Amino acid sequence: MAEKILMNLSQNLINQEILIDEQNQDPFEKFSNWYESATKYEINDPNAMNLATVSANLQPSTRMILLKEYDETGFIFNTNIESKKSNEMKSNDLVALHFHWKSLRRQVRIEGKAITLSNKEADRCFKDRPQESQIAAWASKQSEFLPNRKILNKRVYHYENIFNKKPLKRPAFWSGYKVIPQYFEFWWDVKFRLHYRIAYKQDSNRWNKFMLYP
Numbered sequence: 001m002a003e004k005i006l007m008n009l010s011q012n013l014i015n016q017e018i019l020i021d022e023q024n025q026d027p028f029e030k031f032s033n034w035y036e037s038a039t040k041y042e043i044n045d046p047n048a049m050n051l052a053t054v055s056a057n058l059q060p061s062t063r064m065i066l067l068k069e070y071d072e073t074g075f076i077f078n079t080n081i082e083s084k085k086s087n088e089m090k091s092n093d094l095v096a097l098h099f100h101w102k103s104l105r106r107q108v109r110i111e112g113k114a115i116t117l118s119n120k121e122a123d124r125c126f127k128d129r130p131q132e133s134q135i136a137a138w139a140s141k142q143s144e145f146l147p148n149r150k151i152l153n154k155r156v157y158h159y160e161n162i163f164n165k166k167p168l169k170r171p172a173f174w175s176g177y178k179v180i181p182q183y184f185e186f187w188w189d190v191k192f193r194l195h196y197r198i199a200y201k202q203d204s205n206r207w208n209k210f211m212l213y214p
Protein backbone atom coordinates (compact mmCIF):
# COMPACT_ATOMS: atom_id res chain seq x y z
CA MET A 1 0.00 0.00 0.00
CA ALA A 2 2.72 2.47 1.04
CA GLU A 3 4.65 1.57 -2.13
CA LYS A 4 1.61 2.28 -4.31
CA ILE A 5 1.06 5.66 -2.68
CA LEU A 6 4.71 6.54 -3.19
CA MET A 7 4.57 5.46 -6.85
CA ASN A 8 1.48 7.60 -7.39
CA LEU A 9 3.21 10.46 -5.76
CA SER A 10 6.55 10.24 -7.45
CA GLN A 11 5.57 11.83 -10.79
CA ASN A 12 3.66 14.57 -9.04
CA LEU A 13 6.61 15.30 -6.79
CA ILE A 14 9.09 15.28 -9.67
CA ASN A 15 6.93 17.87 -11.44
CA GLN A 16 6.80 19.99 -8.32
CA GLU A 17 10.59 19.73 -7.83
CA ILE A 18 11.10 20.99 -11.38
CA LEU A 19 8.76 23.86 -10.60
CA ILE A 20 10.83 24.81 -7.56
CA ASP A 21 14.15 24.62 -9.42
CA GLU A 22 12.82 26.69 -12.28
CA GLN A 23 11.51 29.27 -9.92
CA ASN A 24 14.68 30.35 -8.24
CA GLN A 25 13.11 33.71 -7.58
CA ASP A 26 12.86 36.17 -4.77
CA PRO A 27 9.51 36.17 -2.94
CA PHE A 28 8.17 39.20 -4.81
CA GLU A 29 8.82 37.61 -8.21
CA LYS A 30 7.23 34.40 -6.98
CA PHE A 31 4.22 36.29 -5.64
CA SER A 32 3.90 38.11 -8.97
CA ASN A 33 3.86 34.81 -10.88
CA TRP A 34 1.24 33.30 -8.64
CA TYR A 35 -0.85 36.46 -8.59
CA GLU A 36 -0.81 36.60 -12.37
CA SER A 37 -2.10 33.01 -12.51
CA ALA A 38 -4.77 33.86 -9.94
CA THR A 39 -6.01 36.79 -12.05
CA LYS A 40 -6.37 34.35 -14.96
CA TYR A 41 -7.95 31.40 -13.18
CA GLU A 42 -9.84 32.64 -10.09
CA ILE A 43 -13.52 33.16 -10.88
CA ASN A 44 -13.62 36.42 -8.90
CA ASP A 45 -11.62 38.68 -6.57
CA PRO A 46 -8.11 37.25 -7.07
CA ASN A 47 -7.01 40.26 -4.99
CA ALA A 48 -9.09 39.22 -1.95
CA MET A 49 -6.93 38.56 1.08
CA ASN A 50 -7.39 38.08 4.77
CA LEU A 51 -5.87 40.60 7.16
CA ALA A 52 -5.08 39.55 10.72
CA THR A 53 -4.48 42.14 13.43
CA VAL A 54 -3.98 41.81 17.18
CA SER A 55 -5.55 44.26 19.63
CA ALA A 56 -3.77 45.98 22.52
CA ASN A 57 -5.14 43.30 24.87
CA LEU A 58 -3.80 40.58 22.52
CA GLN A 59 -7.15 39.52 20.99
CA PRO A 60 -6.58 38.53 17.32
CA SER A 61 -9.18 39.40 14.68
CA THR A 62 -9.33 38.83 10.93
CA ARG A 63 -11.34 40.12 7.98
CA MET A 64 -11.20 40.01 4.18
CA ILE A 65 -9.90 43.03 2.31
CA LEU A 66 -8.79 43.76 -1.26
CA LEU A 67 -5.20 44.17 -2.35
CA LYS A 68 -5.06 47.50 -4.16
CA GLU A 69 -1.49 47.18 -5.47
CA TYR A 70 1.91 45.77 -4.59
CA ASP A 71 5.55 46.12 -5.46
CA GLU A 72 8.88 45.33 -3.82
CA THR A 73 8.18 47.87 -1.08
CA GLY A 74 4.97 46.20 0.10
CA PHE A 75 1.27 45.38 -0.24
CA ILE A 76 -1.28 48.22 -0.23
CA PHE A 77 -4.93 48.11 0.83
CA ASN A 78 -7.45 50.84 1.51
CA THR A 79 -9.73 51.26 4.46
CA ASN A 80 -11.25 53.62 7.01
CA ILE A 81 -8.52 54.62 9.43
CA GLU A 82 -10.99 54.81 12.31
CA SER A 83 -12.18 51.21 11.83
CA LYS A 84 -11.54 48.35 14.24
CA LYS A 85 -8.63 47.01 12.17
CA SER A 86 -7.04 50.47 12.00
CA ASN A 87 -7.35 51.01 15.72
CA GLU A 88 -5.68 47.67 16.28
CA MET A 89 -2.84 48.56 13.92
CA LYS A 90 -2.32 51.82 15.81
CA SER A 91 -1.38 49.88 18.94
CA ASN A 92 0.28 46.94 17.17
CA ASP A 93 1.60 47.40 13.65
CA LEU A 94 2.52 43.71 13.21
CA VAL A 95 -0.01 42.05 10.89
CA ALA A 96 -0.50 39.01 8.67
CA LEU A 97 -1.99 38.75 5.18
CA HIS A 98 -3.33 35.55 3.68
CA PHE A 99 -4.32 34.77 0.10
CA HIS A 100 -6.16 31.55 -0.75
CA TRP A 101 -6.59 30.87 -4.45
CA LYS A 102 -9.01 27.96 -4.38
CA SER A 103 -9.00 27.27 -8.11
CA LEU A 104 -5.21 26.96 -8.09
CA ARG A 105 -5.07 25.16 -4.76
CA ARG A 106 -2.50 27.60 -3.50
CA GLN A 107 -2.07 29.86 -0.54
CA VAL A 108 0.37 32.64 0.30
CA ARG A 109 0.98 33.78 3.86
CA ILE A 110 2.71 37.07 4.57
CA GLU A 111 3.79 38.55 7.89
CA GLY A 112 5.01 42.09 8.27
CA LYS A 113 4.61 45.61 9.52
CA ALA A 114 1.78 47.97 8.50
CA ILE A 115 2.48 51.62 7.79
CA THR A 116 -0.15 54.27 6.99
CA LEU A 117 -0.20 55.63 3.44
CA SER A 118 0.92 59.20 2.81
CA ASN A 119 -1.84 61.71 1.95
CA LYS A 120 -0.58 61.74 -1.62
CA GLU A 121 -0.84 57.93 -1.95
CA ALA A 122 -4.27 57.88 -0.29
CA ASP A 123 -5.54 60.64 -2.63
CA ARG A 124 -4.37 58.65 -5.62
CA CYS A 125 -6.14 55.50 -4.39
CA PHE A 126 -9.35 57.43 -3.65
CA LYS A 127 -9.36 58.95 -7.12
CA ASP A 128 -9.29 55.44 -8.65
CA ARG A 129 -12.59 54.48 -7.01
CA PRO A 130 -15.95 54.71 -8.76
CA GLN A 131 -17.91 57.79 -7.59
CA GLU A 132 -20.52 55.61 -5.82
CA SER A 133 -17.78 53.98 -3.75
CA GLN A 134 -16.32 57.39 -2.93
CA ILE A 135 -19.73 58.49 -1.62
CA ALA A 136 -20.06 55.24 0.33
CA ALA A 137 -16.67 55.93 1.93
CA TRP A 138 -17.97 59.31 3.13
CA ALA A 139 -21.23 57.80 4.37
CA SER A 140 -19.81 54.86 6.31
CA LYS A 141 -18.49 55.20 9.84
CA GLN A 142 -16.81 51.83 9.39
CA SER A 143 -17.05 49.45 12.37
CA GLU A 144 -19.24 51.80 14.45
CA PHE A 145 -22.61 50.63 15.78
CA LEU A 146 -25.39 51.20 13.22
CA PRO A 147 -28.85 51.27 14.87
CA ASN A 148 -30.73 50.81 11.58
CA ARG A 149 -30.10 50.80 7.84
CA LYS A 150 -32.19 53.94 7.23
CA ILE A 151 -29.53 56.01 8.97
CA LEU A 152 -26.89 54.80 6.54
CA ASN A 153 -29.19 55.44 3.55
CA LYS A 154 -29.80 58.99 4.79
CA ARG A 155 -26.07 59.56 5.05
CA VAL A 156 -25.60 58.31 1.47
CA TYR A 157 -28.28 60.75 0.17
CA HIS A 158 -26.71 63.53 2.20
CA TYR A 159 -23.27 63.07 0.63
CA GLU A 160 -24.72 62.48 -2.84
CA ASN A 161 -26.37 65.91 -2.57
CA ILE A 162 -23.25 67.60 -1.30
CA PHE A 163 -21.09 66.14 -4.03
CA ASN A 164 -23.56 66.97 -6.79
CA LYS A 165 -22.47 70.53 -6.26
CA LYS A 166 -18.85 70.18 -5.18
CA PRO A 167 -15.92 68.05 -6.43
CA LEU A 168 -15.40 64.90 -4.43
CA LYS A 169 -12.39 64.90 -2.16
CA ARG A 170 -11.04 62.17 0.06
CA PRO A 171 -12.38 62.11 3.61
CA ALA A 172 -9.56 62.50 6.16
CA PHE A 173 -10.66 59.21 7.78
CA TRP A 174 -10.23 57.19 4.56
CA SER A 175 -6.75 56.07 3.62
CA GLY A 176 -4.91 52.79 3.63
CA TYR A 177 -1.87 50.85 4.71
CA LYS A 178 1.17 49.32 3.16
CA VAL A 179 2.26 45.99 4.64
CA ILE A 180 6.04 45.66 4.49
CA PRO A 181 6.72 41.91 4.49
CA GLN A 182 9.32 40.20 6.65
CA TYR A 183 8.12 36.66 5.97
CA PHE A 184 6.44 34.88 3.04
CA GLU A 185 5.19 31.34 2.75
CA PHE A 186 4.04 29.78 -0.52
CA TRP A 187 1.97 26.62 -0.18
CA TRP A 188 0.62 24.41 -2.89
CA ASP A 189 -1.42 21.30 -2.87
CA VAL A 190 0.15 17.91 -3.49
CA LYS A 191 -1.77 14.63 -3.43
CA PHE A 192 -2.27 12.86 -0.10
CA ARG A 193 -1.53 16.05 1.84
CA LEU A 194 2.18 15.98 1.04
CA HIS A 195 1.98 19.66 0.19
CA TYR A 196 4.86 21.97 -0.63
CA ARG A 197 5.71 24.84 1.69
CA ILE A 198 8.41 27.26 0.58
CA ALA A 199 9.21 30.05 3.01
CA TYR A 200 11.32 33.20 2.78
CA LYS A 201 12.50 35.04 5.86
CA GLN A 202 14.14 38.42 5.67
CA ASP A 203 17.62 38.59 7.17
CA SER A 204 19.15 42.10 6.89
CA ASN A 205 18.87 42.83 3.17
CA ARG A 206 18.49 39.31 1.87
CA TRP A 207 15.75 36.70 1.77
CA ASN A 208 16.56 33.28 3.20
CA LYS A 209 14.63 30.57 1.41
CA PHE A 210 13.76 27.25 3.05
CA MET A 211 11.18 24.46 3.06
CA LEU A 212 8.76 23.38 5.79
CA TYR A 213 7.15 20.01 6.39
CA PRO A 214 3.55 20.01 5.19
Ligand SMILES: Cc1cc2nc3c(=O)[nH]c(=O)nc-3n(C[C@H](O)[C@H](O)[C@H](O)COP(=O)(O)O)c2cc1C
Pocket residue numbers: 045048061062063064065066067077078079080083084085086142143
Ligand atom coordinates in the same frame (compact mmCIF):
# COMPACT_ATOMS: atom_id res chain seq x y z
C1 LIG B 1 -13.97 40.12 -0.50
C2 LIG B 1 -14.02 41.25 0.49
C3 LIG B 1 -13.25 42.38 0.25
C4 LIG B 1 -13.26 43.44 1.17
N1 LIG B 1 -12.43 44.50 0.93
C5 LIG B 1 -12.33 45.49 1.86
C6 LIG B 1 -11.35 46.52 1.71
O1 LIG B 1 -10.57 46.58 0.75
N2 LIG B 1 -11.30 47.48 2.68
C7 LIG B 1 -12.12 47.46 3.77
O2 LIG B 1 -12.02 48.36 4.61
N3 LIG B 1 -13.03 46.48 3.94
C8 LIG B 1 -13.15 45.48 3.03
N4 LIG B 1 -14.07 44.46 3.20
C9 LIG B 1 -14.91 44.47 4.43
C10 LIG B 1 -14.09 43.92 5.61
O3 LIG B 1 -14.05 42.50 5.56
C11 LIG B 1 -14.63 44.36 6.98
O4 LIG B 1 -15.99 44.01 7.11
C12 LIG B 1 -14.48 45.86 7.21
O5 LIG B 1 -13.26 46.36 6.72
C13 LIG B 1 -14.56 46.19 8.71
O6 LIG B 1 -13.55 45.48 9.38
P1 LIG B 1 -13.03 45.91 10.85
O7 LIG B 1 -14.28 46.21 11.66
O8 LIG B 1 -12.28 44.73 11.36
O9 LIG B 1 -12.17 47.13 10.69
C14 LIG B 1 -14.09 43.39 2.32
C15 LIG B 1 -14.88 42.25 2.53
C16 LIG B 1 -14.84 41.21 1.64
C17 LIG B 1 -15.67 39.97 1.91
